[in-house]
Amino acid sequence: MSVIVAKRTGTDPGRTSQHRVWSRLIEALGSRGWILLVLFLVLLVAASIVPDVFAPHDHETQNLRARLLAPGESSPDGLHLLGTDSLGRDLFSRMVIGTRLTMFIAVTATLIGAAIGVLFGLLGGYFGGRTDRLLMRLGEAQTAMPMFLVAILLLSLLGPSVGILLVVLPCLVWPIFARVVRAEALRLREETFIEASVATGCSTSTILGRHLLPNVAPRILVLCVVEIGHVMLSEAGLSFLGVGVQPPDTTWGLLISEGRPLLAVAWWLTILPGVLLGITVLVLNLLGRYWESRSGAAG
Numbered sequence: 001m002s003v004i005v006a007k008r009t010g011t012d013p014g015r016t017s018q019h020r021v022w023s024r025l026i027e028a029l030g031s032r033g034w035i036l037l038v039l040f041l042v043l044l045v046a047a048s049i050v051p052d053v054f055a056p057h058d059h060e061t062q063n064l065r066a067r068l069l070a071p072g073e074s075s076p077d078g079l080h081l082l083g084t085d086s087l088g089r090d091l092f093s094r095m096v097i098g099t100r101l102t103m104f105i106a107v108t109a110t111l112i113g114a115a116i117g118v119l120f121g122l123l124g125g126y127f128g129g130r131t132d133r134l135l136m137r138l139g140e141a142q143t144a145m146p147m148f149l150v151a152i153l154l155l156s157l158l159g160p161s162v163g164i165l166l167v168v169l170p171c172l173v174w175p176i177f178a179r180v181v182r183a184e185a186l187r188l189r190e191e192t193f194i195e196a197s198v199a200t201g202c203s204t205s206t207i208l209g210r211h212l213l214p215n216v217a218p219r220i221l222v223l224c225v226v227e228i229g230h231v232m233l234s235e236a237g238l239s240f241l242g243v244g245v246q247p248p249d250t251t252w253g254l255l256i257s258e259g260r261p262l263l264a265v266a267w268w269l270t271i272l273p274g275v276l277l278g279i280t281v282l283v284l285n286l287l288g289r290y291w292e293s294r295s296g297a298a299g
Helices: 002-009 013-028 031-049 091-127 129-144 147-158 162-168 170-188 192-199 204-240 252-262 268-298
Strands: none
Touching (some): 031 268, 091 129, 091 162, 091 170, 091 268, 147 170, 147 204, 204 252
């Protein structure tokens, strides 16, 4: 029955059910829940800026006598809250240190993709016609390709590095920003204040930068928050497959990959970084959906 109603109203039943799930999660969180989510993100940002303050041990110090200690066990070096890896390095300290590069890659790649997508979306939505068709066909062509597989191919050919990741990962997200911004620009260009700006002789750059961009900024902010989590998952997937970040650098995805061969005897090496990654992505999605619902209600 819901499918028939969805067809008549032009809505996507899958998207509608997904929206209901997010709405119920948002409603289930009280004021204290939102405070905890924001506090969690604040701690992550702080750990990425000053990781040495949060790391109880040196993340590079090896101690083979303390190898593969379970979470909560101690060694002569002290308590290992989340255990140790195959070289005796403290897992909690490595996860804290890995926060910096994980956050840096995710935020930087998302901002680069957002800049490209916002520019294309504003140009396509405002000018329309051939410009719009060209830019949108470019985005659709890229979306039609299995970009994750293309990323694996490029990283395999060019060599895995942080620099190459910052070139490849924005390609996964810019079409999303372009479509959303284009839709907003198409709607806003018919508004009276845009017509007044054109009539008074404002330049195109002024209209785009001072009139259209501020009005689409809330949607861009929401997308950035959500897409940071998606980029984190993409980076973790590439690192897990061995074409992402390489040692001695550390990210959560690399920690998951390094612990995979020891999953049967040291589950914490893979499970705990994976849990941290999953919680972070969930928190970012919840905050993004919440801000979207609030801005929509305000609008």
